[in-house]
Amino acid sequence: MRKYSRLILCLALAVLLASAFAFTRADTRLNRHSATLWTSKKPLSGIDNLSSLSYVPEEDVFVATLNRPATILKLSKNGEILARKSIAESD
Numbered sequence: 001m002r003k004y005s006r007l008i009l010c011l012a013l014a015v016l017l018a019s020a021f022a023f024t025r026a027d028t029r030l031n032r033h034s035a036t037l038w039t040s041k042k043p044l045s046g047i048d049n050l051s052s053l054s055y056v057p058e059e060d061v062f063v064a065t066l067n068r069p070a071t072i073l074k075l076s077k078n079g080e081i082l083a084r085k086s087i088a089e090s091d
Helices: 002-041
Strands: 050-056 061-066 071-075 081-086
Touching: none
Parallel strands: none
Antiparallel strands: 050 061, 061 071, 071 081
């Protein structure tokens, strides 16, 4: 009987870990999806070379990168540029 108790405990732990992993992955997909929807609906004035967009949930902002000139932008959820940082190329 003790052997079956350990087996049941191991199976329960495996199911718990698998479900936690699945929920974490689903949350990440939601954040990426919202960023895609945002960029397709809200054009940024004067910016046509946006190369990436990421959501930063800790700060509740988007971070975007531009190709030329190499720049990092910090954007609000409604598309306002909060900060702009130029990246100097090293030779």
